[in-house]
Amino acid sequence: MLVELFQDAARGCRQRSPLNHALLTAAAEDLAAGGVTASVMAGSERDRRGTVPGLRFAGSLHRLVLEGKAPGLAKHYPSVGGATDLGNLWADVEPVLAEYADELRGLVRSTVVQTNEPGRTAPLYGGLLVAAGRAAQAAGRTEPYPVRLLEIGASGGLNLRPHRVGYRLSDGRVLGDKRSRLQLDPEWTGLPPTDLDAPLELVERAGCDLKPVDVSTLDGQRQLSSFVWPDQLDRWRRLQRAMRLAVDDPVKVERAAGPDWLRRHLAQPRPGVLTVVWHSVVWQYVSPAQRAQGRTVLAEAAAQATPESPLALLVYEPRERVGGLFRFDLLLRLWPAGISLHLGSGSGHGIPFTWDEQRWS
Structure with missing residues (x-):
């Protein structure tokens, strides 16, 4: 079920966000194989569709980039001045997921999607x-x-x-x-x-x-931006x-x-x-x-x-x-x-x- 929700989120990004589409497509494959994404998403396996766990995953990873914790990944993120290299994106994502698995798991489980567009x-x-x-x-x-x-x-x-x-x-x-x-x-x-x-x-x-x-705080601004x-x-x-x-x-x-x-x-x-x-x-x-x-x-x-x-x-x-x-x-x-x-x-x-x-x- 969780793999399907990641795939669904990826499809929603296909025409409007090549970065998130590539990220969530690869994450869905990794999740199905029991890779590091499964560790990050532990505890969210039964999340309902409306909570969009795939976008919470992508947003939590973006939050790390905004906080300067993943410089090797930031080079792919235009929001911090990077230029996305889709072919090498997942190779730079995996080590960040492994290093920050606990923090990311906490972010995924504690946040809701709030773009406040x-x-x-x-x-x-x-x-x-x-x-x-x-x-x-x-x-x-x-x-x-x-x-x-x-x-x-x-x-x-x-x-x-x-x-x-x-x-x-x-x-x-x-x-x-x-x-x-x-x-x-x-x-x-x-x-x-x-x-x-x-x-x-x-x-x-x-x-x-x-x-x-x-939104008057840096934490609030980063949360919406992520x-x-x-x-x-x-x-x-x-x-x-x-x-x-x-x-x-x-x-x-x-x-x-x-x-x-x-x-x-x-x-x-x-x-x-x-x-x-x-x-x-x-x-x-x-x-x-x-x-x-x-x-x-x-x-x-x-x-x-x-x-x-x-x-x-x-x-x-x-x-x-x-x-x-x-x-x-x-x-x-x-x-x-x-x-x-x-x-x-x-x-x-x-x-x-x-x-x-x-x-x-």
């Missing part, structure tokens, strides 16, 4: 504009609602400041914060179906995570800028389970404000029991929503495989308006993204 801020921003505008239309308001943003599975909280990011469109326009240190090229096909000139007003932001990451695929330098640079922005504009991410945290926050309605519950690429890490609890909490709050204190659910999660890869959909529900929309689809990293409004049933 800031590229997902782009579809979030567009989705929030749509939500604020459509909720206002349904309530007969002339101006969009201000927004309270509540994020489940917020990790380091990098997607809790969409109004402080600039979004450079192909026609030369820049949406959002034109002066932000984080400027994204969202690679949109189409545009959000709403007034893009309307400002996004965030009046409150909060997040929770079972294992929040403090899960960015080392040969994806655009994503690497984007993450570094997003973490610096987070340090400048801190938002606390509370250590808490999603359902309990959400119930507590939703018990406090905000008159004149649209409350938006948001999560992205987190559902696969949540147990079925926790998912059911979360749905119950949201349904209870939805039943209490009013035009004065409306509620929205905005999610960006994988829905189905297309050509061997998952398609990620941006979905929106609004209460009490009774609006359910599929707003578009994109990559797991949020960029690129295609806007395509359809009814979501």
Whole structure:
């Protein structure tokens, strides 16, 4: 089973990260043969698919490189200035696995995959504009609602400041914060179906995570950086800028389970404000029991929503495989308006993204 999960992770990297594809392919073969990879992964043999043990393995190895503990391997990692030699990669990986087997085993077993990909801020921003505008239309308001943003599975909280990011469109326009240190090229096909000139007003932001990451610390920064695929330098640079922005504009991410945290926050309605519950690429890490609890909490709050204190659910999660890869959909529900929309689809990293409004049933 573990070998299959490594192979599955390798296939997911094939088109986007030659380094991780080669690493995980070789590691799967070594694992099947009972090599040093089996020692590193001891104790994780029964891990479920959603915990992606292959990516935890690759991220833990990347963490050693970032900490300067594997200089012989660093020459293959573009994230630290190296140039990958795929033909000799595994020969340089094996001695590192042998030397740091105990440390790597501890990292693999104690961490969860948390890229906290800031590229997902782009579809979030567009989705929030749509939500604020459509909720206002349904309530007969002339101006969009201000927004309270509540994020489940917020990790380091990098997607809790969409109004402080600039979004450079192909026609030369820049949406959002034109002066932000984080400027994204969202690679949109189409545009959000709403007034893009309307400002996004965030009046409150909060997040929770079972294992929040403090990006103001070097340890937190390395943890998130380790899960960015080392040969994806655009994503690497984007993450570094997003973490610096987070340090400048801190938002606390509370250590808490999603359902309990959400119930507590939703018990406090905000008159004149649209409350938006948001999560992205987190559902696969949540147990079925926790998912059911979360749905119950949201349904209870939805039943209490009013035009004065409306509620929205905005999610960006994988829905189905297309050509061997998952398609990620941006979905929106609004209460009490009774609006359910599929707003578009994109990559797991949020960029690129295609806007395509359809009814979501």
